[in-house]
Amino acid sequence: MALTQRRNYRRSLVGISTILLLLLFWYLATTLTGWVNPSRFPRPDEVLSAFTFIQTEGYGNGKLHQHVLHSLKLVAMGFAVAVSVGVPLGLLMGYSRRAEALINPAFLLLRPIPPLAWIPLAIVWLGLEDGSKILVIFVAAFVPSVINSYTGVRNIDTPVMEAASMLGIKGWRMVAEVLVPGAMPMIFTGLRLSLQASWTTLVAAELIGALYGLGSILNQAAQDIFPAMILLAMVFVGICGASTTWLLGVLENQAMPWRSERVAT
Amino acid sequence: MKTALSRHHFWSLTITGTIGFFAFWYLARALHFSPPQFLPMPHEVLFKLIDLMDKPFAGATLPEHMAASLKRFGMGFGLAVLVGVPLGLSMGWFRLLDDVITPVFDGIRFIAPVAWVPFAALWFGTGIGGPTLIIFAGAFPPCLINAYRGARNVEVRFLEAASMLGVGSFKTITEVLFPAAVPSIIAGLRIGAGLGWLSLVGAELIVASSGMGNLIVRAQSALATDTVMVGMIAIGAIGVVIDILIRRLEKLLLRHRNA
Numbered sequence: 001m002a003l004t005q006r007r008n009y010r011r012s013l014v015g016i017s018t019i020l021l022l023l024l025f026w027y028l029a030t031t032l033t034g035w036v037n038p039s040r041f042p043r044p045d046e047v048l049s050a051f052t053f054i055q056t057e058g059y060g061n062g063k064l065h066q067h068v069l070h071s072l073k074l075v076a077m078g079f080a081v082a083v084s085v086g087v088p089l090g091l092l093m094g095y096s097r098r099a100e101a102l103i104n105p106a107f108l109l110l111r112p113i114p115p116l117a118w119i120p121l122a123i124v125w126l127g128l129e130d131g132s133k134i135l136v137i138f139v140a141a142f143v144p145s146v147i148n149s150y151t152g153v154r155n156i157d158t159p160v161m162e163a164a165s166m167l168g169i170k171g172w173r174m175v176a177e178v179l180v181p182g183a184m185p186m187i188f189t190g191l192r193l194s195l196q197a198s199w200t201t202l203v204a205a206e207l208i209g210a211l212y213g214l215g216s217i218l219n220q221a222a223q224d225i226f227p228a229m230i231l232l233a234m235v236f237v238g239i240c241g242a243s244t245t246w247l248l249g250v251l252e253n254q255a256m257p258w259r260s261e262r263v264a265t
Numbered sequence: 266m267k268t269a270l271s272r273h274h275f276w277s278l279t280i281t282g283t284i285g286f287f288a289f290w291y292l293a294r295a296l297h298f299s300p301p302q303f304l305p306m307p308h309e310v311l312f313k314l315i316d317l318m319d320k321p322f323a324g325a326t327l328p329e330h331m332a333a334s335l336k337r338f339g340m341g342f343g344l345a346v347l348v349g350v351p352l353g354l355s356m357g358w359f360r361l362l363d364d365v366i367t368p369v370f371d372g373i374r375f376i377a378p379v380a381w382v383p384f385a386a387l388w389f390g391t392g393i394g395g396p397t398l399i400i401f402a403g404a405f406p407p408c409l410i411n412a413y414r415g416a417r418n419v420e421v422r423f424l425e426a427a428s429m430l431g432v433g434s435f436k437t438i439t440e441v442l443f444p445a446a447v448p449s450i451i452a453g454l455r456i457g458a459g460l461g462w463l464s465l466v467g468a469e470l471i472v473a474s475s476g477m478g479n480l481i482v483r484a485q486s487a488l489a490t491d492t493v494m495v496g497m498i499a500i501g502a503i504g505v506v507i508d509i510l511i512r513r514l515e516k517l518l519l520r521h522r523n524a
Contacts, residue, residue, distance in 0.1 A: 014361070015368035022369065040388060097270045101278035106286040112501035114463040116379075117478075119470060120485030120493050124303055200377040204467040207382060208482070215380075222383035230383045234376050241375035 042228035050228035059229060060220040061211050068236060070212040074130060075198045075244070078137025082194060086145030087187055091179050093146070094153025107146065115140030115201045119208055128209045133202060140201040141194035148190025152183025185259075188252045195248055199241045214240065305491040313491040314498070322492055323483040325475060327499060334465060334476040335503070337393055341400025342461045349408030349457070350450055354442050356409075357416025358434060370409070378403035378460065379467040386472050396468040396476075403464030404457035411453025415446025451515040458511055462504050477503075 023044075029035045030043040038046065054064045062070075093100040118139045119132075126132035156178070164178045180187075206215020214237050221229035253259075270278070287307055293299065294306055305313070317327040325333070356363040381402045385395040419442055427441045443450075469478025477500050484492035 011364050014364035018365045019368055019372070041384075097275075098278055101270060101275050102282040102285075105279055105283040109283075109286065112505045113497050114459075114466055114500060114504060116463055116467045116470065117481060117497045117500045120481045121490070121497065123485055124488060124490050124493060125299070200379060200463070200467075203377045204379040204470065207379060207467075207471050218380060218383050222386060225387070227384075227387065230387075234380045234384075237380045238373065238376040241377065245375070 039225065039227065042231055046228035047231055050226070050232050054217075054229070054232070060217050064217075064232075064236070067213055067217055068240060071202060071206070071214045072240060072244075074133050074213065075137060075195075075202050075240075078134045078202075079141050079195060079198045081134070082138045082141035082198075083145050083191060086142045086194075087149045087190075090146040090149025090187075090190070091153055091175065091183065094150040094183070095174075095179060100150075111143055115143075115197060116204050119201075119205050122205075123209070128211075133205045133210070136201050136205050137198045140197040144190045144193035144197060145187075146190075148186045148193070149183055152186030152190075153179055155186065156182035184256055188248070188255070191248055192245065195244055196241070199237070199244075203237055302488060303490050305494060310491050310494045310498070314495045317492065317495055322489075323475075323480055325480075327480070327495070330475060330477050330480045330496075331499065331503065333473075334469065334478070337396045337469075337473075337476065338400055338462060338465050338507075340393065341397040341465065342404050342458060344397065345401045345404035345408050345457060345461065346454060349405045349453075350412045351438075353409040353412025353450075353453075354416045354438050354446065356413050357419075357442060357446075358438050363413075370406075374406055378464040379471070382468055382471050385468070391472040391474065396465060396473055399464045399468035400461040404461030407453045407456040407460060408450075409453075411449045411456070412446055415449030415453075416442040418449070419445040447518050448515070451511065451518070454514075455508060455511050458507050459504065462500075462507060466500055 027044055030038060030041060031045070042050070051064070053059065056063075058066075060067070089103070093103055115136055118136050122132035122135045126135060160178065160182060164174065169178060202213070203215040203218070206213040207219045210216040210219070214233050217233040218230060218237075221227075221233060290307055293304055294301065298304065314327070319326055321329075323330075352366070356366055378399055381399055382395075385398040385402075389395045389398055416438075423441050423445065424437070427437050432440070465476075466478040469476040470482045471478075473479050477496055481493050481496035481500075484490075484496060
């Protein structure tokens with residue numbers, strides 16, 4: 001115990017000093033010595049003033065929190081629809097071999113197409129509005145939800161399934177008391193992958209054309225050659241991705257109180 | 266869990282499913298679900314595919330666009346493997362390196378690879394350097410993480426045997442950690458190749474002037490939906506081929522095991 005504690009202590013010490021050194025290096029390279037041209041990579045004070053600028057004056061049709069909320073809203077909507085369709089479909093395909101044989105061909109035909117390749121089609125169909133973004137996020141988040149729920153059901157121990165069928169459990173009780181709890185760890189693995197794919201796809205879709213959102217800040221800043229704003233938007237893309245993943249981890253621990261190994265949150 | 270279906274039953278359902286998929290597609294046209302221009306039929310997409318093999322669209326034929334994309338992909342993915350795998354293995358061996366790199370890596374891991382597009386264009390231009398960086402950003406994390414995990418899961422007795430025989434750090438990494446981590450590394454390469462290919466399409470959609478991503482985005486602005494679909498299918502097919510090639514590589518590398 002003491003050893004792992006000491007190890008963790010050393011680890012965080014080294015980690016924090018690395019990050020501090022990197023920040024110091026950033027300051028030295030851009031501000032003091034001028035090795036790095038500020039038109040290539042911004043100075044720390046430029047990033048700060050970009051932050052105050054976007055929060056007070058607004059940039060690219062809105063203030064920072066409006067862009068962040070807009071992106072979060074689109075991810076939440078696309079993700080929620082994909083999960084609420086994908087997880088039940090995966091459970092069904094895992095449980096019934098007939099459903100699997102019937103649905104798999106269409107799924108196998110569509111699955112290899114990367115979600116980002118759907119963006120032009122979504123634009124043709126739904127324009128540059130929010131609808132097309134929700135569609136591509138749906139496509140991105142749908143596939144991992146289905147595959148992992150399917151695998152989760154297939155990995156339930158055979159004795160459990162046999163006991164359930166011997167006890168005559170059917171229909172809704174089968175889903176709620178056997179399939180969902182049994183497949184839960186894999187379902188959450190799928191949700192994590194779905195969430196990551198959702199963010200990637202949203203940023204790409206917003207970079208291609210949008211009025212609001214983090215991707216649209218990136219796009220606008222790239223056109224204006226405004227490196228500080230690019231960096232700021234990237235940082236917020238990272239913060240949004242990390243915090244939604246953290247939220248999912250909290251949810252995962254809540255949903256499976258019986259597990260001894262908790263997901264790091 | 267139901268018992269497995271009979272072969273006959275399985276194939277009849279699979280064929281029904283496939284026919285159902287295409288029937289649904291044709292039905293959408295029959296019911297005037299959308300104007301024909303926006304929803305080309307499967308056979309029209311097939312004809313367009315044949316057409317694009319030698320007729321240029323957006324300055325190049327389909328095979329030329331593919332070649333441009335594959336060249337970028339090869340560079341970005343190759344770089345990610347060449348940096349990610351040795352670095353991951355070394356992080357599994359040298360604790361200090363692990364402690365230094367992990368927090369930095371965790372900090373930038375959550376930034377979506379396509380978010381690097383503006384900087385990539387600013388630093389390396391939009392020709393080959395910029396997209397290469399984006400592919401690298403997509404493919405690097407899985408390569409690194411899986412090599413690291415593979416190295417950490419090496420059985421301790423191998424490491425003990427190596428240290429007893431007086432093997433140095435470099436040789437331990439190349440001759441003990443690497444062979445033991447191969448299955449995990451290959452899994453990482455497969456994920457990395459998928460993400461790299463995805464990121465490439467994203468980069469080409471936004472900045473490049475050739476390649477598959479550029480083909481579909483130009484087709485979109487020309488409202489040539491059939492060409493968009495041809496591009497999507499070709500992108501999917503290349504992704505599948507890349508995955509198959511990596512699995513071949515795995516067989517090749519693991520040939521000596523269980524021999």
